[in-house]
Amino acid sequence: MSELRIRAKELDGADELVAKRAEFVLDSASDGASGTAGVYLDGNSLGALPAAVPARVADVVARQWGELRIRSWTEGGWWTAPERIGDRIAPLVGAAAGQIVVGDSTSVNVFKAVVGAVRLARLGDPARDEVLVDATTFPTDGYIAASAARMTGCTLRPVTPEDVPGAVGERTAAVLLNHVDYRSGRLLDLPRLTAAVHAAGAPVVWDLCHSVGALPVGLDEHGVDLAVGCTYKYLNGGPGSPAFLYVRADLQDRFDSPLPGWNSHAEPFGMRPEYEPAPGALRGRVGTPDILSMLALEAALEVWDGVSVEQVRTKSLALTDFFLECVAAYVPDGRVTCLTPRAHGERGSQIALRCPDAGDVMRRLIARGVVGDFRHPDVLRFGFTPLYLGFADVERAARVLAEVLAEAPAGDAG
Amino acid sequence: MSELRIRAKELDGADELVAKRAEFVLDSASDGASGTAGVYLDGNSLGALPAAVPARVADVVARQWGELRIRSWTEGGWWTAPERIGDRIAPLVGAAAGQIVVGDSTSVNVFKAVVGAVRLARLGDPARDEVLVDATTFPTDGYIAASAARMTGCTLRPVTPEDVPGAVGERTAAVLLNHVDYRSGRLLDLPRLTAAVHAAGAPVVWDLCHSVGALPVGLDEHGVDLAVGCTYKYLNGGPGSPAFLYVRADLQDRFDSPLPGWNSHAEPFGMRPEYEPAPGALRGRVGTPDILSMLALEAALEVWDGVSVEQVRTKSLALTDFFLECVAAYVPDGRVTCLTPRAHGERGSQIALRCPDAGDVMRRLIARGVVGDFRHPDVLRFGFTPLYLGFADVERAARVLAEVLAEAPAGDAG
Numbered sequence: 001m002s003e004l005r006i007r008a009k010e011l012d013g014a015d016e017l018v019a020k021r022a023e024f025v026l027d028s029a030s031d032g033a034s035g036t037a038g039v040y041l042d043g044n045s046l047g048a049l050p051a052a053v054p055a056r057v058a059d060v061v062a063r064q065w066g067e068l069r070i071r072s073w074t075e076g077g078w079w080t081a082p083e084r085i086g087d088r089i090a091p092l093v094g095a096a097a098g099q100i101v102v103g104d105s106t107s108v109n110v111f112k113a114v115v116g117a118v119r120l121a122r123l124g125d126p127a128r129d130e131v132l133v134d135a136t137t138f139p140t141d142g143y144i145a146a147s148a149a150r151m152t153g154c155t156l157r158p159v160t161p162e163d164v165p166g167a168v169g170e171r172t173a174a175v176l177l178n179h180v181d182y183r184s185g186r187l188l189d190l191p192r193l194t195a196a197v198h199a200a201g202a203p204v205v206w207d208l209c210h211s212v213g214a215l216p217v218g219l220d221e222h223g224v225d226l227a228v229g230c231t232y233k234y235l236n237g238g239p240g241s242p243a244f245l246y247v248r249a250d251l252q253d254r255f256d257s258p259l260p261g262w263n264s265h266a267e268p269f270g271m272r273p274e275y276e277p278a279p280g281a282l283r284g285r286v287g288t289p290d291i292l293s294m295l296a297l298e299a300a301l302e303v304w305d306g307v308s309v310e311q312v313r314t315k316s317l318a319l320t321d322f323f324l325e326c327v328a329a330y331v332p333d334g335r336v337t338c339l340t341p342r343a344h345g346e347r348g349s350q351i352a353l354r355c356p357d358a359g360d361v362m363r364r365l366i367a368r369g370v371v372g373d374f375r376h377p378d379v380l381r382f383g384f385t386p387l388y389l390g391f392a393d394v395e396r397a398a399r400v401l402a403e404v405l406a407e408a409p410a411g412d413a414g
Numbered sequence: 415m416s417e418l419r420i421r422a423k424e425l426d427g428a429d430e431l432v433a434k435r436a437e438f439v440l441d442s443a444s445d446g447a448s449g450t451a452g453v454y455l456d457g458n459s460l461g462a463l464p465a466a467v468p469a470r471v472a473d474v475v476a477r478q479w480g481e482l483r484i485r486s487w488t489e490g491g492w493w494t495a496p497e498r499i500g501d502r503i504a505p506l507v508g509a510a511a512g513q514i515v516v517g518d519s520t521s522v523n524v525f526k527a528v529v530g531a532v533r534l535a536r537l538g539d540p541a542r543d544e545v546l547v548d549a550t551t552f553p554t555d556g557y558i559a560a561s562a563a564r565m566t567g568c569t570l571r572p573v574t575p576e577d578v579p580g581a582v583g584e585r586t587a588a589v590l591l592n593h594v595d596y597r598s599g600r601l602l603d604l605p606r607l608t609a610a611v612h613a614a615g616a617p618v619v620w621d622l623c624h625s626v627g628a629l630p631v632g633l634d635e636h637g638v639d640l641a642v643g644c645t646y647k648y649l650n651g652g653p654g655s656p657a658f659l660y661v662r663a664d665l666q667d668r669f670d671s672p673l674p675g676w677n678s679h680a681e682p683f684g685m686r687p688e689y690e691p692a693p694g695a696l697r698g699r700v701g702t703p704d705i706l707s708m709l710a711l712e713a714a715l716e717v718w719d720g721v722s723v724e725q726v727r728t729k730s731l732a733l734t735d736f737f738l739e740c741v742a743a744y745v746p747d748g749r750v751t752c753l754t755p756r757a758h759g760e761r762g763s764q765i766a767l768r769c770p771d772a773g774d775v776m777r778r779l780i781a782r783g784v785v786g787d788f789r790h791p792d793v794l795r796f797g798f799t800p801l802y803l804g805f806a807d808v809e810r811a812a813r814v815l816a817e818v819l820a821e822a823p824a825g826d827a828g
Contacts, residue, residue, distance in 0.1 A: 025480040042484050049480035054472065057706070061471050065652055066439040066463035070456050070787065078653060105701025107675030108522055115565075135687070140676035140701065143689040147674055151529075151565040158687070183685070232702070238479055239492060239705035258561055261521030262554035271597070271790055273549070273572070275557040287519025287554065288646070291653035292471070292707045373484065376685055 004326055004395050011322065011391035017315055023303045024236075024388040025049040038369035039393045039400075044182075044210060044350050044383025045373055047236030047300075056299035060292060072291075081294045082263075082285055088301045089235070089244055092309050093208060093227070094218040099246050101284045102231070102294060106209060106243040107140045108259070109228040110176070112284060113245060114148035115258040117174035117203040117226055123254060124201060128173035129154050134161055137178040141207055145176050151258070161188050168200035175202060179217065180210035180348030183375050185340040187211070187348045191222045198223065203251075209233060214349035214385075215313045219246055226251075234349065234385055237297035245284040252280055261286035303387055315386035316349040319394055323351055323382065326398030335405050339379065350383045361404055370400045418740055418809050425736065425805035431729055437717045438650075438802040439463040452783035453807045453814075458596075458624060458764050458797025459787055461650030461714075470713035474706060486705075495708045496656075496677075496699055502715045503649070503658055506723050507622060507641070508632040513660050515698045516645070516708060520623060520657040521554045522673070523642040524590070526698060527659060528562035529672040531588035531617040531640055537668060538615060542587035543568045548575055551592040555621055559590050565672070575602050582614035589616060593631065594624035594762030597789050599754040601625070601762045605636045612637065617665075623647060628763035628799075629727045633660055640665075648763065648799060651711035659698040666694055675700035717801055729800035730763040733808055737765055737796065740812030749819050753793065764797045775818055784814045 012018060026040065026048060040048055064072040072078050086100030093100075104112075114131060121128045131149040133142050135158035142158065149156040152173070159167045161177060168175060175197045180187050190206060197204040203225035211217055213234030219227055227246040231237035247255045257277070262268050263285040266276040277283045324338065339352040355361060355378060362374040372382040382397065426432060440454065440462060454462055478486040486492050500514030507514075518526075528545060535542045545563040547556050549572035556572065563570040566587070573581045575591060582589060589611045594601050604620060611618040617639035625631055627648030633641055641660040645651035661669045671691070676682050677699040680690040691697045738752065753766040769775060769792060776788040786796040796811070 025476075040483065046479070046484045046487075048483065049475065054475050054480070057471060057475050058468065061463065061468050061652070061710070062439075065460070066468070069454065069462065070460045070785070072653070073460075104518065104522065105675065105704075107677075107701035108518065108673060111673055138676075139679070139685050139687060139689075142687060143674045143676065143679070146689065147672055151672060230702075238475070239486070240702045240708070241706075242704065243701075258565060259522060259525060260557045260561055261519065262552075262557065263521075265553070265557070269790060271553050273553060273556060275553075275560065287521035287657070288644075288654045290519075290656065290704050290707045292655075292710055293704045294654070296475070296706055371484070376683065 004329060008322070008391040008395040011318065015315065015390065017307065017311060017386055018390065020303060020307065020387045021390065023051050025051055026388055038371060039397045041370065041372040041382040041384065041397055043385035044233050044381070046232055046239055047234060047385060048388055050236050050300045050303050052299045052302050053238065053296050057292065057296050060295045078289070078291050081291065081298065082289050083281055085294060085298050085301065086244055086281060088298065089212070092304065093212055093229070093246065094216060095220050095246055096249070099249055099281050100244050101281045102244045102297065103242050103285055103289050106228055106230045107144050109243045109245045110141055110144040110207065111148055112257050112259055113205040113226040113228050114145050114174055114176055115152055116247070116255050117205050118148065118152045118154060119256040120203050120225070120251060120254055121173040125170070128171060128202065130171040131156050131173055132159050132164065132167055132175040133157070134177050135159055136161065136181055137207070138182040138209070141176055141178060161193065164193055165196035168197050168202060170201065172197070172200050172202035174205060176205045176207065178207045178210070182210055183352060183379060183381070185348045185350035185352050187215070187346050189345070190217065190224070194222050194224055210348050210350070213309070213312070214316055216309050224248065231297050235297070236300045236303065238293060238300065241293045241297045242290055247281060247284055252283060255283050257283060259286045263287055263289070307387070312386045316384055317344050317347070319384040319386060319389060319391065320347060320349065320351050322391055323384070323394045323398055326395050327353070327401065330398050330402035331405055336380070349385070350381060353380045354378050355380065355405070364404045365401060368400050368404065370397045418743060422736070422805040422809040425732065429729065429804065431721065431725060431800055432804065434717060434721065434801045435804065437465050439465055440802055452785060453811045455784065455786045455796040455798065455811055457650070457799035458647050458795070460646055460653055461648060461799060462802055464650050464714045464717050466713045466716050467652065467710050471706065471710050474709045492703070492705050495705065495712065496703050497695055499708060499712050499715065500658055500695060502712065503626070506718065507626055507643070507660065508630060509634050509660055510663070513663055513695050514658050515695045516658045516711065517656050517699055517703050520642055520644045521558050523657045523659045524555055524558040524621065525562055526671050526673055527619040527640040527642050528559050528588055528590055529566055530661070530669050531619050532562065532566045532568060533670040534617050534639070534665060534668055535587040539584070542585060542616065544585040545570050545587055546573050546578065546581055546589040547571070548591050549573055550575065550595055551621070552596045552623070555590055555592060575607065578607055579610035582611050582616060584615065586611070586614050586616035588619060590619045590621065592621045592624070596624055597766060597793060597795070599762045599764040599766050601629070601760050603759070604631065604638070608636050608638055624762055624764070627723070627726070628730055630723050638662065645711050649711070650714045650717065652707060652714065655707045655711045656704055661695060661698055666697060669697050671697060673700045677701055677703070721801070726800045730798055731758050731761070733798040733800060733803060733805065734761060734763065734765050736805055737798070737808045737812055740809050741767070741815065744812050744816035745819055750794070763799070764795060767794045768792050769794065769819070778818045779815060782814050782818065784811045
């Protein structure tokens with residue numbers, strides 16, 4: 001057995017999260033070829049299925065919907081699910097209860113948050129007219145921020161994250177930043193950038209899609225104004241499960257949503273013609289919550305019982321360090337280059353490797369049971385979910401990657 | 415057996431939709447007291463569970479998510495679900511394929527549609543600055559229309575539907591109307607009102623929440639511009655199942671969404687910084703679709719195989735006529751008054767009865783297995799879903815209503 005395989009075994013033996021693995025559905029034969037269990041490194045796209053979810057969803061469908069029907073809105077806790085599940089997510093992002101609601105897609109929540117931020121900024125200074133957005137971000141954030149800017153009479157200014165402190169100023173109405181870049185896996189310095197935006201008197205919106213459930217965020221500690229995040233990556237909520245919106249407690253009574261649906265009304269069943277926003281985080285709700293997906297997410301969040309996000313972060317860094325070490329040992333120099341920063345303080349929970357034939361390489365990796373994903377034009381993206389991945393998985397993934405790369409020298413991709 | 419019970423039996427015997435009842439989960443013991451099957455008259459709030467749904471959802475969770483994971487986005491048809499399911503709804507609202515996408519809540523779709531309508535109107539005349547909204551409508555439509563008006567620099571003007579033809583004019587940028595009123599069950603004259611709005615050169619948005627699946631709509635035939643609707647009422651998609659957006663084919667290349675998320679991009683996986691909208695109905699998509707709820711809806715729509723919405727309408731009118739006849743026979747004159755128009759051309763698929771102690775009456779009706787709902791301040795609301803209700807149900811509901819009303823003379827409500 002190679003030295004790295006021995007190391008992997010030792011690391012797995014010392015892993016205090018190892019028991020959590022049994023709370024997920026993993027290693028089905030369909031993941032890999034010829035009886036070898038697969039290695040799922042795409043939890044940063046769609047988290048694996050928590051074992052508690054199927055029975056919960058079956059109960060929601062057959063009993064809550066099929067038998068109790070509308071009574072479940074009150075008796076079954078459907079109506080309060082958005083804020084109840086928000087409170088369950090809160091400790092994972094360092095937020096006290098009462099500041100998060102779950103519902104709608106990430107894109108829709110980005111719209112609420114950016115428009116809400118601009119309106120908050122203008123309460124202090126109506127002349128603020130510029131929305132800054134991370135130029136390297138996941139595109140939907142840029143598209144939605146452009147719409148939010150257009151609809152509030154602002155100019156959209158794309159900047160690289162390192163230029164934010166120099167770019168913010170008295171014209172800044174809102175800044176939208178991605179905590180971890182979807183492509184490179186780079187982690188931004190949230191405390192420093194938040195402080196820089198605040199020094200210019202503007203609110204900041206953080207997109208936590210690639211950090212929630214993977215590393216500590218500290219929303220309350222760092223005074224973040226608004227944040228959004230998705231729940232189907234490191235929170236394992238299921239395909240397209242609802243996103244969330246955080247509005248800091250002291251801003252809630254001034255949060256002015258561009259989507260004031262009846263679920264955000266102070267008296268939703270009053271059916272009153274005048275809109276009067278609910279107090280608290282509920283103000284971020286819009287329409288009828290998507291119960292099947294929302295309650296699947298609630299069941300998925302039970303895997304966090306007895307686990308702190310700090311433990312997850314420690315293991316995440318150990319996993320990505322070990323993956324880089326295995327890649328360095330197995331893959332010939334220069335065949336791939338690492339896009340993800342080496343410094344722990346700048347790394348999320350994924351490793352992005354660049355190689356010219358990445359699309360072809362990923363197809364063949366997947367055929368051999370190592371599932372990551374390809375991002376245009378030349379990125380192999382591997383996500384590491386500490387709750388269900390072990391060090392032996394990581395070693396195997398690097399080994400199979402080296403084998404696939406050895407078969408396909410750069411330039412030979414069909 | 416009373417004359418009405420005999421009539422009910424005859425009508426059920428002649429019902430050509432009677433076999434559809436077996437495709438739903440009904441009559442659980444939890445619906446009624448002491449062994450009497452319940453009568454579910456709240457399908458206009460949450461449709462009953464179609465029998466095909468539980469197994470489909472179990473497969474989506476355990477196999478598509480749990481085993482195939484991200485592969486299901488392509489191999490399992492997840493990615494194309496919004497437009498595929500839209501095409502399944504299309505014939506129910508008289509629309510050719512390629513004009514409907516499913517996703518987001520009704521409120522979010524109202525926002526897309528009203529903003530989109532204003533922008534379409536302004537391509538013809540940039541000075542149009544007034545949004546007309548049905549003053550009697552479900553409140554969320556008014557709240558969201560107010561936000562859409564505010565964010566496009568328009569004034570919101572609430573009008574009663576009968577005043578629309580006189581109120582539209584050269585300032586009109588968009589008109590939002592509810593096809594069937596959620597409270598009274600009144601059906602508006604869609605062809606006439608659409609023509610009146612068009613005569614003023616403006617686009618109209620129809621909210622079909624209480625008509626889709628209950629009666630023919632004729633979107634294409636009547637030249638409707640945009641429409642939205644929900645899927646958890648007469649389409650039985652499940653609690654909070656995704657809503658839909660219709661954009662008429664010839665308007666799609668000019669439809670300018672206020673929520674241009676990455677799912678509406680011409681090349682969503684290009685991850686390009688510039689937004690370029692997809693052609694066709696896809697332009698109405700926003701973020702990652704909510705797969706669990708969406709595929710539950712797809713299974714629920716299978717009950718429409720072999721059924722036309724015209725058949726459903728014929729039975730719906732027969733059911734509500736028969737209910738009114740039974741109420742007239744069983745309930746003493748003056749104890750309740752009917753809020754729903756008697757004329758078939760003005761009636762949706764519900765009956766709203768007014769009585770001063772409606773809240774208390776509904777609580778006791780539900781305790782006896784007849785499930786409708788209460789709408790503030792004095793409305794008993796009964797929805798009639800022809801696919802799973804029979805005439806004997808209707809007779810029993812009226813009989814139990816009369817018994818409950820006899821126990822509680824008006825003014826005695828506790």
